[in-house]
Amino acid sequence: MPSELRTPHQPVSDLDFIRSATELKPVPFVPEISLHMAEDAIALWERTERARGEAGLPPPFWAFAWAGGVAVARYVLDNPELVDGRAVLDIAAGSGLVGIxxxxxxxxxVGAAEIDAYAVASIGLNAEANGVRVEADLVDLVDGDGAPAEVVLAGDVFYEREMAARFLPFLERAVARGATVIVGDPGRAYLPRERFTAVAAYRVPVVADLEDTSVKTTTVWRLG
Structure with missing residues (x-):
């Protein structure tokens, strides 16, 4: 069943922008899933900024398959017992890869939470393209605990100090109420590794313009 977009402030032109800026294609390392992805990272960054004038937009994280998300998606696909029959939250979902x-x-x-309206629209397009239902919401959930999700998945949320300082307590609150928390990390500086247990590691192909390399060794971690 196609995904429903519950974003009343999302104009149709944003969907047109996503379609024009991306191409639907299989994700490297997770070919079971296809996403609307951009070929030229720098060009899309500039185009996104121009789309809203001087105010600009958040960076188009939704237009790429980031290493952390790819690793978590691969782990979920290979370990279906993690999510089968359970309520799942994909937090800071980007393209929606992990939720899909x-x-x-x-x-x-499956719920997907994002604070970028373009990302929410992108999640809907991507879920529909893969024939699944993902409830995408334009909402900041990080001050809560992710309830009622039984599994909380985060593709790559420890790349900035301020963001990490918000996300770690959120994830710990989710674990404290009994949720399973899985995080992907391609070696970001702000992941407190001593609080996590590694469950898998992969060499993930990435967009070199974004990561300064073509392959990132990426670990999947379980909290608690």
Whole structure:
């Protein structure tokens, strides 16, 4: 069933922008899933800024398959028992890659939370393209605990100090209420590794313009 977009402030022109700026194609290392992805990272960054004038927009994280998300998606696809029959939250979802993987592997319900309206629209397009349902919301959930999700998945949220300082307590609150928390990390500086247990590691192909390399060794971690 196609994803429903519950974003009343999302104009149709934003969907047109995403379609014009990206191409639907399989994700390297997770070919089971196709996403609307940009070929030219720098050009899209500039185009996104021009789209809203001087105010600009958040960076188009939704237009790429980031290493952390790819690793979590691969782990979910290879370990369906993690999500099968369970309610899943994909936090800071970007393109929705991780949530789509959970839906493909039998999650009872999948929610995706983002603070960028373009990302929410992109999640809907990508979920529909993969024939799954993902409830995408334009919302900041990080001051809560992710309830009622039984599994909380985060593709790559420790790349900035301020962001890490918000996300770690959120994830710890989710674990404290009984949720399973899985995080992907391609060696970011602000992941407190001593609080996590590594469950898998992959060499993930990435967009060199974004990561200054073509392959990132990426670890999947479980909190608690």
């Amino acid at each position: 993987a959970a839906a493909l592997r039998g999650a009872r319900a």
